[in-house]
Amino acid sequence: MRKEYRRDIIIPTAEEAKELLGKELGDQRMRLGEVMSYQPLFKKLKLATDGVHDIFHSARTLVAGGTLARWEQKNGARLRIPEIEVGLIIHDSRRKNDGYDWMHGVRAAKVARGLLAGEMLHNNLRLIELMCAWHVLPDAWTPKQIREIPEMIIFEDSDALDRQGRRGNLNLDYLRLRRSLALVNIMNGEHILINERFQYLHIELTEPHELEFQAGQYVSVDVGGGERRSYSIASAPSLKHAVELCVDITPGGKGSEYLKNLRPGSEVSFLAPLGVFVLKPGEKKLLFVATGTGIAPLRSMILDLLRDKQDARPLWLYWGLRFVEDMFWEEEFRQMHEFFNNFNFHLTLSRPPNHWPLCNGYVTNCLKQELKLGAEWGVYLCGSKEMVADGSKLMIEMGVPKEQVHFEKFEGGER
Numbered sequence: 001m002r003k004e005y006r007r008d009i010i011i012p013t014a015e016e017a018k019e020l021l022g023k024e025l026g027d028q029r030m031r032l033g034e035v036m037s038y039q040p041l042f043k044k045l046k047l048a049t050d051g052v053h054d055i056f057h058s059a060r061t062l063v064a065g066g067t068l069a070r071w072e073q074k075n076g077a078r079l080r081i082p083e084i085e086v087g088l089i090i091h092d093s094r095r096k097n098d099g100y101d102w103m104h105g106v107r108a109a110k111v112a113r114g115l116l117a118g119e120m121l122h123n124n125l126r127l128i129e130l131m132c133a134w135h136v137l138p139d140a141w142t143p144k145q146i147r148e149i150p151e152m153i154i155f156e157d158s159d160a161l162d163r164q165g166r167r168g169n170l171n172l173d174y175l176r177l178r179r180s181l182a183l184v185n186i187m188n189g190e191h192i193l194i195n196e197r198f199q200y201l202h203i204e205l206t207e208p209h210e211l212e213f214q215a216g217q218y219v220s221v222d223v224g225g226g227e228r229r230s231y232s233i234a235s236a237p238s239l240k241h242a243v244e245l246c247v248d249i250t251p252g253g254k255g256s257e258y259l260k261n262l263r264p265g266s267e268v269s270f271l272a273p274l275g276v277f278v279l280k281p282g283e284k285k286l287l288f289v290a291t292g293t294g295i296a297p298l299r300s301m302i303l304d305l306l307r308d309k310q311d312a313r314p315l316w317l318y319w320g321l322r323f324v325e326d327m328f329w330e331e332e333f334r335q336m337h338e339f340f341n342n343f344n345f346h347l348t349l350s351r352p353p354n355h356w357p358l359c360n361g362y363v364t365n366c367l368k369q370e371l372k373l374g375a376e377w378g379v380y381l382c383g384s385k386e387m388v389a390d391g392s393k394l395m396i397e398m399g400v401p402k403e404q405v406h407f408e409k410f411e412g413g414e415r
Contacts (some may be wrong), residue, residue: 038089039339045093053092057162061088065158067321071179075152083124087131088158105136131155151192170337185397187244197326202261203268210240213273215304217299219243220271229255233295236303246296277408283378286313291320291363294383306340316344320363322351364391373398381407
């Protein structure tokens with residue numbers, strides 16, 4: 001029944017998908033940026049933080065659904081996208097377990113009505129209720145008039161991409177849309193070429209199936225031939241069933257080439273957790289300074305502090321890149337800057353285009369112009385050897401005690 005919606009079942013590679021679907025494939029605004037705009041709804045639902053159908057499942061299906069819907073819309077489809085996204089956030093919110101809880105969809109539909117009645121048109125709310133209530137059942141048990149609703153098709157493909165893939169048994173015949181196949185390389189063993197320089201990887205854990213670590217630590221990856229390369233974990237410690245990495249592939253070293261050539265389903269062996277570049281207690285204000293992929297461990301720290309621990313201390317992030325083409329995750333941090341009153345984000349470019357409105361030059365020069373530091377600050381630097389050396393010296397000159405200046409050095413994204 002589902003195959004009729006697709007022309008074939010060839011899974012595009014990440015590169016082919018990017019050609020097929022456009023530059024948005026590497027646009028990180030389709031990640032936390034979208035999730036953050038729905039934070040009030042996430043907070044009301046109080047979703048679980050562990051299990052197959054946890055808050056991260058809802059967030060990933062939200063991203064997939066919004067991405068698929070916008071791609072379909074660009075090709076002429078008329079869709080109610082906010083309703084798809086809200087439905088994906090709510091649909092598993094009242095599960096009692098990760099097994100066969102047949103009534104959880106009906107309970108989610110009731111939650112949707114309780115939260116949204118009076119805030120949207122009846123027909124739009126009814127669509128959310130239908131998607132929540134009927135997504136649980138097989139096609140054979142679902143009325144055709146519901147099964148064929150365009151929003152329902154996108155809703156179920158988004159859920160399938162994440163739920164089936166996280167369990168390790170993604171059935172391609174379950175997907176109805178051609179473009180859903182292009183997301184297979186992203187939603188399951190995510191491996192995204194963000195731009196010409198950086199790539200992002202999401203690695204699901206199988207043995208062991210969970211990892212306890214502190215924000216800022218790293219993994220040591222077996223890249224073959226008895227060699228290892230170390231990469232900082234970019235995800236928050238609350239994401240226990242997977243690790244996310246961000247790698248600079250331009251050096252073309254053995255490690256970056258190994259990771260670049262991974263495919264969905266590839267097995268990766270690594271040692272973890274490693275490292276002592278972690279948050280220290282007692283620091284009243286926090287400054288994070290990064291260049292390039294040095295942002296990875298700092299992102300883990302910031303997500304841990306703001307999203308998971310609701311830390312109220314003043315946090316500042318200065319991130320330096322070379323060119324505007326190198327930019328990624330800037331929308332994620334911008335959204336966090338807007339959502340969290342205690343978080344300040346500053347992006348700098350050392351080789352900016354004409355009329356660049358923000359600070360330009362070396363990231364350390366920019367923060368020197370804009371910040372006054374002192375003994376109450378804790379500073380975390382990560383990036384090139386030159387930035388770490390210059391930055392450490394500058395922090396001490398600006399009044400930060402030497403023992404409160406913490407750093408990690410990177411060589412082309414590899415430690």
